[in-house]
Amino acid sequence: MxxxxxxxxxxxxxxxxxxxxxxxxxxxxxxxxxxxxxxxLAISVFPDGRGLPPGQATAIDGVDAYVTHCARCHGLRGQGKPGPALVGGIGSLGTKAPVKTVGSFWPHASTLFDYTRRTMPYDRPMSLTDKEVYGVTAYVLWLNAIIGKDFVLDAQSLPKVRMPNREGFVDASQGTPGR
Amino acid sequence: MADDKDPGPTQLAPRFSSASPAEVAAGGGLLSRRAVLTGAVVAGALSAVAARAANPDWSDAAKPWQKQPGRPFSRYGQPSVHVREIERSVTLREGDVAPGNGSSFTPLHLLRGTLTPNGLHFERHHNGVPDIDPDHHRLVIHGLVERPLRFDFDALLRYPMVNRTVFIECSGNSFRNTFPKVQEVSCGDIHGLISTSEWTGVPLSLLLAEAGVRADAKWVIAEGADAATMARSIPLAKALDDVLVAFYQNGEPLRPEQGFPMRLVLPGYEGNMSIKWVHRLELTEVPLHARDETSHYTDLLPDGRALQFTFPMGVKSVITQPSAGWDLQGSGYYDVSGLAWTGAGRITRVEVSADGGATWAEAELQGTPPRHGVVRFRIPWRWDGKPTSLASRATDETGAVQPDRATWLARYGATQRYHYNAIQHWAVDAEGRLRNVYA
Structure with a gap:
């Protein structure tokens, strides 16, 4: 014993x-x-690109999947309604009316791929192919003018995409002074 | 009917014409709890009870439910039919577009203890509640470990377990008080995204030890098996400290809404990290930067930057009785009571004001405040019938004091909704009606 x-x-x-x-x-x-x-099982995609699957797509490639699966909630141009907006708000974070979107707030392109693949579309999560996820990711990045419409998104290029708010976060995991 | 002869409940609490200086604890009518409990304040009320007890016709005096057999046994107990509905209220985040994305609130104002009944524990789901067959659910530990392992549900139930009575508070709790316009809703609808249970489960450190944590591991990425496949990054130090893989809630198997067949419980940390339906733990050198630790659950600062990975919930308290929506039954004695908690560990002090924050008196803490649990505080109050406000202010073992609302707002950018822990004031008007108010 x-x-x-x-x-x-x-x-x-x-x-x-x-x-x-x-x-x-x-x-x-x-x-x-x-x-x-x-x-x-290991579906996590990290900012350095680890976890990204084979495959590639441009924003143009992603139009069909976006229109079919995403537009009804997020709008054809990512403007939102009835779901959350995916574009806009760049430069608004420090104002009285901050608008947090993929373009204005998200620090890593990897998060867009990771989240889309694991949760979207809302009523049929995990139903998109990897190529479709690359495509809609590219389309949303293009809507935000972060990449061009012919930019080929793949495991090598995605981690190099520079998000506008990349430097906008303060790591508080070791504690937050004054709180 | 025998009921017709019932003179009604005896008024044990007399109206106070005046209180002696020794009984007064602070302005606005706050009294010394010791004076009340020792009888110094209520002396004289007992003689009325003795006089009423002498009813010569005991059979007539007996209640109908004393004179016929009661209902038979039940397999699962339900509340009394005479108790008005005590239920969670539900708020959807995106409306009907996403019926599984929202939260339900524990009705704090209708509960008097410290534990939350299982059916009333708050919920925050991002895409509905899965009904998971435990025979088809595995917990996998992999990544920076010596031996990637998979654990079956039945196997995990054979592991040594511990009980921890801790709160889980949603990072967005009390978000309604961040709105510029004051919300005229109940205490539970404002602050009810906190609940407390006795959780029973296996220390995560035990399972990690069996997998063999590698020296380069710094984070544990936990993932749930719901339709959101919710993922959060947990510092390894926390995972090795006090995190549970929980299977039981207040002694019962977890409810589906709380993660059946298994969930994580991270004492003191924002609730979103206590991943429900947990099925995968990946040890890594870096955090995932998941949607719910970048786009959401981060804290916007006034300059437009945002704090990321703000895990512990701040020191906080709220008066639950009386609270918004209550009608006081005239001036006189009331037992003011509420809950206090802190993600830092233990509460050391709760003060109450009955004069809008001008003066404060220390409330009695009921028992030793538990680490990462809630403590109930109480203080007697004699309302003089005039408009005022009630508020509570908690202090924890690190010396952190609950801020006022203006101080809290000044720390953050506009529309910040997470980690709100400012002092709650309940306004009392001349009719005795209580409502939410910003001090």
Whole structure:
């Protein structure tokens, strides 16, 4: 009979020390997962482009998918109504009437790809192909005049897209003075 | 009918003609709670009870429900039919376009304890509530670990568990008080995006240890299995400290709205990070910069920049009874009561004002304030029948004090809706009606 506190304490120590040589003193009921099993689950796309799938598309390529899946909520030009606006507001953040959109506020193009792929369209999330996600991402970036209509968006070019508000965030993960 | 003979509830609380200086705690009629509890203030009321007890005809005096058998047993209990509806109110964020994107509010003004009944816990969903079959739900840990692992639901239930009674507060709680125009709604509709439960689950540190955290890991990206596939980046230090993978809420299996079959609970951190329906944890060197940690759940500053990754919820309190929408039953004695909490740990002090903030008296904290839990505070108040306002102000163990609204507003850019923790004032008019007011 091992001690419960010992299990929890050992777990904490092992977690802190890292690279435990063998399975920790816990129940050990986790099942190893192969890279092949993980691949379809690991959908996160990071600002440096990690996680972006193969494929490519331009804003022109994305028009069809945008019109079919996105326009009814976000408008043909991304103006919103009934859903949130995707364009506009650049330069408004420090004013009395800030307008936060992909163009004015989002710091990374990767977030647009990541969010669109995992959540959109709202009534059928995860139904778009990777090429369609590249396409509608490019279309929304083009609507905001961030890329040209022929700009080829892919795993190499997307992380290089410079968002207007790239420097607009202050990392407070280590604490916020005065709060 | 026997009921007709019922003289009604005995008035235990006498009208106060005056209070001695020893009973007064602050202006506006705030009293010393000790004086009230020791009977110094209510002495004299008990004689009326003794006189009424002597009813010679005990059978006639018995109530109908004493004279016939009651209902049989039930498999799942329900509130009394005599209790008026205590329900969450629902607000959609995008209207009918997105019926699963919104929140429901805990009716704080109708609850008197510190724990939230499971059916009244606030909800914030981004695309509806999934009904997940636990046999088809796995928790995967991968990324910067020695051994990527997958855990079945049944296997996780065999792990050593702990209980933690903590609040979960939505980052957007009290957003209605950020609006320029004061909202004439209830306390729950303003502040009800906080709820408290006893959560039971496995320390995340235990599962991470089994996977073997690599030295270069700094963040844990948690993802839910709902139709929003909600993702948030959690600092590894927090994940190793006190985060739970929870399966039970107040002893019951989680409700679907609260993440069945499993959710994360991050004590003190903004509620959005306590990922519901959690199915994947990816250890990384950098945060994901997900939609809900860039476009949303960030805090606009006056200069147009925005604070990102503002995790702990600020020190806060609110008077729940009496509160907006209440009608006081005339001047006299009232037990002013509310809740206080802080993402920093423990509340150390709650002060109450009954004169619009001119003077403050320390309220009694009911029991030792729990770490990352809510504490209920109480203070007796004798209303003199004149218009005034009631307010509470909390202090936590770091010395942080709840700000007033103007101070809070000055910290942020226009339309900031997250992390509102300013002092709440309830105006009392001459008729005894309470409403929301900006001081």
């Amino acid at each position: 091992f001690m419960r506190n010992a299990v929890l304490a050992v777990a904490a120590v092992l977690a802190a020390l890292t690279s435990a040589p063998s399975r920790a003193a816990g129940p050990g009921l986790g099942v190893p997962v192969s890279e092949a099993d993980l691949a379809p």
